[in-house]
Amino acid sequence: MEQNSEPLPRLVGTTAETNLGAVSNALAVTASKQEDEGEKYYPEILPDRGRSMHYSASNYFKSAQWSPDGTTILSSSYDDMLRSFVLPPDLLSPERELLNILTPYSVQQSPGPVYATEFHPAYNLQEPSTCLVMASISSLPIRLFSPFAPGILASYLLVSPTTEVYITPYSLLFSPENANHFFAGSNSRLSVFDLNRNGEGPISTWHTTASRRHHTAAAGGMKGIVSTMAMSSDGILAAGTFSRWVGLYDGYGRGDTISAFAVAQQREGEESTGGNGLTQVMWSQCGRYLCTVERGSDGIGVLDIRGNSKWLAWLKGRNARTPQRLGVDVMGGEVWAGGMDGVVRVWEGLGMTEGVIDPKWEYQAHDDVVSSTVMHQSGAVLATCSGQRHCDPSFEPASQESSSDTESSGMSSPSSRSSQSSLAPGSSGAVVDNSLKIWAL
Missing domain, CATH: 2.130.10.10 (YVTN repeat-like/Quinoprotein amine dehydrogenase)
Structure with missing residues (x-):
């Protein structure tokens, strides 16, 4: 992998609910600086009214997404709460030296x-x-x-x-x-x-x-269950299923069926995709290429929909062999994806190269699984969130999926989740990072 010649993304905001050493160090440096200037350090952390304030290793971020105007992030967590984060206007101000501590503006149970x-x-x-x-x-x-x-x-x-x-x-x-x-x-x-x-x-x-x-x-x-949808700039609706099928529909999804194919059959004879069901389909800005993302797969498929819709490339090295959904995003000619090792990887030149492609560069974003990687519409800001279910018997989620739901959707049940869990907090070797972070690019 080539070294990134550009500066690495700069952390400008994070939630307080994290045990990351890097964030703690950053806050400590900020506190020390303020004390040197004769000030007291009081980070303003608003209470999250929808949950108890004690730390829980199992209350991880499942997903995050930007609002269309780029001002708000909506997150979904394991405790079945939707939290809205309104980012401060001076988030990227060069005069701002303190790390933003993000707190939910509102919580929906x-x-x-x-x-x-x-x-x-x-x-x-x-x-x-x-x-x-x-x-x-x-x-x-x-x-x-x-x-x-x-x-x-x-x-x-x-x-x-x-x-x-x-x-x-x-x-x-x-x-x-x-x-x-x-x-x-x-x-x-x-x-x-x-x-x-x-x-x-x-x-x-x-x-x-x-x-x-x-x-x-x-x-x-x-x-199969239609688990993901995306609309191209040309009005083609792409739909993917947990059973590894992709369908393309014309007329902004209201027209004829263009084609339908099984992902496994399309990639037969090439490098194994792994894959246990589609969690995302994403169009390139030009509407010419379709990216497919699966659970339990270390790569991302790139499909050229012109003519007979053939597979163009396989973006390998994602490090995502887990039943947990790990969100991916496309911005311009770049594909951004997080992995189980907390690393965010970037593939450049989408659609420009055929075959198996390694990531162009990467950086360490979290100390746990990166569950979502979402790009701001400006292309200058990245949001990532992290976490997975750890063995924490003190935490009980607000509700659990029924066995029929988990089997049909491919979502892991409480018993199967334990197989992918890390060590309990306090155990030797346990690493817990349940956080939302904002990065300046």
Whole structure:
């Protein structure tokens, strides 16, 4: 791997709930500097009203995402809480010498596991009426809420016509064609909802395969739970499933099926991808290349969708052989991904090279698994979050997924999670880092 000639990302903000030695050292240096200047060091840490203040090794960050206006980060944690972080305006100010201690502006307690969240595309912090978030919660209607106010603004029903139980979407996506419409992906099904129809079901639904009873997808279709969706700049909807299928749909997701294929079959004969189900599909800015991310895979696939849609490249060395979802992001011609070793790796020149590609450069971002790596729309700021479930018997999450949910989705159950857990806090060799960090690039 080549050495990065550019300066490494600079840490400008972090949550207080962390035991990272590097952050502690940074705060100690700040305190020492202030004391030398005759001042007292009092970091302003606002209370998180949604949880007890004692430290828990198991309350890790599952995911984080930027708001469309780039002012807010929404995180999901193991305790089934959604936390909103509004970043200070002077975050990147060269005059600011102190490390920002990030605290949640607001906390939303979920009644169950959160499977997917999505900001409204018109989100603008200066206009409170546009600050909307969609959330899919286990065995409940889809919810629309404000990250800064309690209560539910609207709900949308996705119900099985045969059993009359709620169907839980595993992916959500607003339509760029109509901001009042959003897609919900569930088991071999894509549904479209109208945001203005509170309390109602989808305005249209289609199955991604001929029959849910089929063990293989029919011609032109795909099987399995739709776990991820992304829309290209050309209006092509890409949908991926936990059963390792990818489907491409024209007309901003409302047109014909372009193609559907199994990831494992497409890469047959090449370097083994591992892979236990798709967790992300991401388009390049030009809409020409599609990146596929799987659980339990050390790489990222790059697909050229022109012509017959062939595999172009395999970005290796991700270090992500875990059932935990590890979020990846694409910005310009770069792919950013975190690994189980706390390292963030960067591959450059997306679409410019074929074959197996090593990361161009990397840096140590956390002391535990990097669960999300998300780039600010400006390309100048990176957010990362970390953590995994450690053996901490004192911590009980707000709720647990049912065994049927974990089996169908591929999410690890409490018993299976223990197999990937690290040592308990206080044990010899234990490393715990549950933190959200902001980096200046």
